[in-house]
Amino acid sequence: MMKHLYIHIKYQSEHANISCQQCFGKRAAEGITPMALPDILTRTLRQIAPRKAKKHYIDPWRFLIPLVKGQVSTDYQRFWQKYYADLPSPSDKDTIKPGEEPQSAAYHYTAVKLSILQSLNLNPDLYPKRPSVLDIGTGTGHWIDFYLGEVFNASRVTGVEIAPSAAEFLREKYSSRSDVTIMEADISKPGFSLEDKVGIVNAIGVMFHIVPDEGWKRAIANIANALDYNGVILVGGQFRRIPPPLGGLVQFEKIPPGMNDEVKYVATKRLRSLGYWKKILGEHGLEVVDMIKTKAHPLISTPENNILVARHSRSKF
Ligand SMILES: C[S@@+](CC[C@H](N)C(=O)[O-])C[C@H]1O[C@@H](n2cnc3c(N)ncnc32)[C@H](O)[C@@H]1O
Numbered sequence: 001m002m003k004h005l006y007i008h009i010k011y012q013s014e015h016a017n018i019s020c021q022q023c024f025g026k027r028a029a030e031g032i033t034p035m036a037l038p039d040i041l042t043r044t045l046r047q048i049a050p051r052k053a054k055k056h057y058i059d060p061w062r063f064l065i066p067l068v069k070g071q072v073s074t075d076y077q078r079f080w081q082k083y084y085a086d087l088p089s090p091s092d093k094d095t096i097k098p099g100e101e102p103q104s105a106a107y108h109y110t111a112v113k114l115s116i117l118q119s120l121n122l123n124p125d126l127y128p129k130r131p132s133v134l135d136i137g138t139g140t141g142h143w144i145d146f147y148l149g150e151v152f153n154a155s156r157v158t159g160v161e162i163a164p165s166a167a168e169f170l171r172e173k174y175s176s177r178s179d180v181t182i183m184e185a186d187i188s189k190p191g192f193s194l195e196d197k198v199g200i201v202n203a204i205g206v207m208f209h210i211v212p213d214e215g216w217k218r219a220i221a222n223i224a225n226a227l228d229y230n231g232v233i234l235v236g237g238q239f240r241r242i243p244p245p246l247g248g249l250v251q252f253e254k255i256p257p258g259m260n261d262e263v264k265y266v267a268t269k270r271l272r273s274l275g276y277w278k279k280i281l282g283e284h285g286l287e288v289v290d291m292i293k294t295k296a297h298p299l300i301s302t303p304e305n306n307i308l309v310a311r312h313s314r315s316k317f
Contacts, residue, residue, distance in 0.1 A: 050298075076209065077186060079266045080163035090169060095139035095205070096303060104300055109142060111305035112204060112236050115292040117151070119234075119309050123290065126232055126311065131199030133157045134226050136187050136219075137206025141170055144180060147202065155179065158194065162186045187222055188215030197228040204236035205303055211267040217280055224284035224312075232311045233286065238304040239274040277308060287313040 087094050093105035120127055131154055133147045138159030147154040156179040161167040167184035174180040185192055187203075188210045201223050210216040223233055278288050290309035296302045 076211065076266065076268060077162055079268060081165060084163045084165040084169070090140050090166070092140050092142045095142075104302060107296070107300055108302035108305060111294045111296060111302065112307065113146065115236075115294045115305055115307035116234060118292050118294075119290050119307060120151070123309075126289065126309070127152075128199035128228070128231060130155045131231070132196065133200045133202055134194065134198040134223075135159045136201065136203040136223070137161065137209070138170055138182070139166065139205075141173055143202050143204055144170075144174070147200070148177075148179070152200070154200075156181070158183060158198070160185050160187055188212075188219040190218060192222040192226075194226050197231070198226055199228050199231045201227055201231070201233045203234070206237075207235055208237045208269050208271055211270045213270075216270070216272070220280050220286075221284055224281075224286055227286075227312065229312055232289075232309055235277075235308040235310070236304075237306065237308075238271045239277060239291070239306060239308060274308070281310050282313075285313055286310045 083098075084090060087098070092109060093100040093102050096105050096108060131147075131152060133144075133152070133154045133156070135143045135147070135157060138144060138161045141159065144157045144159050146152070147157050158181045159170055159174075160183045161170060162185070164184055167182055170182045174182065187206075203223070207216065207219065210219055227233060274288075274291065281288060288308060288310050290307075292307045292309070294305040294307075296305060
């Protein structure tokens with residue numbers, strides 16, 4: 001434990017020195033303006049602080065930067081389209097962030113799988129056998145492959161993708177499979193529907209990308225509608241202790257070049273507390289039955305690996 005702490009602090013401070021020098025050096029060349037200060041301060045704090053402090057106290061404050069600096073877009077459909085359009089042959093790691101290392105992406109996917117498998121092993125009766133699956137925010141199809149595999153042996157999988165180029169990539173990837181359907185759709189829009197209900201709704205790393213609260217609530221309503229009475233919902237992401245009035249702080253990312261010249265940031269992430277999740281799921285007759293947290297190593301940076309499991313509250317299991 002002490003050894004890990006020592007390595008962690010040493011690693012963080014070594015990186016902080018390098019990055020701060022680079023950061024200040026670059027800024028010095030550009031000329032440090034008052035508008036650049038929030039960026040510099042946040043970037044420096046993010047480099048120096050331990051991972052937990054960064055995640056829970058510093059990252060959320062990134063929301064101040066765009067507010068200080070100017071306009072923000074909420075056009076996340078265009079954001080995702082541009083994101084994938086820049087990647088002609090995307091792979092799993094690219095769905096985490098551009099330039100993600102294959103080994104940390106594999107670590108993340110394995111950790112999420114561990115969470116799902118823990119729930120499945122401890123509550124096998126909760127899960128329908130040979131389910132039909134709805135996978136939301138399919139990306140490059142990692143979870144389609146997982147559900148078609150021997151653990152769940154899904155009878156069919158429908159993948160939903162908001163980004164047209166990602167949907168096109170997926171259609172090509174699964175063109176020989178009659179048990180896979182790809183829908184190009186936004187789960188947060190009214191009118192989303194499936195012909196048949198599904199036994200599992202899987203939404204890994206996508207629900208927190210739905211920033212407007214009305215859209216997020218509509219996505220939950222759409223999921224509730226799509227779910228079979230004895231089915232389960234698996235949501236992967238972050239479930240923080242943030243009270244409902246705030247509903248979670250909004251985080252922003254710099255707009256990819258060429259997407260929009262008028263605004264500099266796009267709102268891409270909003271974290272909701274577990275309490276808020278429970279409240280809105282409850283309004284749709286759903287209840288949380290399990291919450292699995294799989295810890296990441298402090299030196300390996302991954303998105304969170306937690307899984308929230310929910311089902312219809314009056315389901316017979
Ligand atoms: C971080 S990636 C995760 C991809 C995949 N679930 C995985 O774990 O490998 C988020 C994905 O969700 C898609 N997405 C974002 N918002 C969406 C929405 N409202 N409806 C459908 N897909 C969405 C994005 O295009 C992107 O492919």
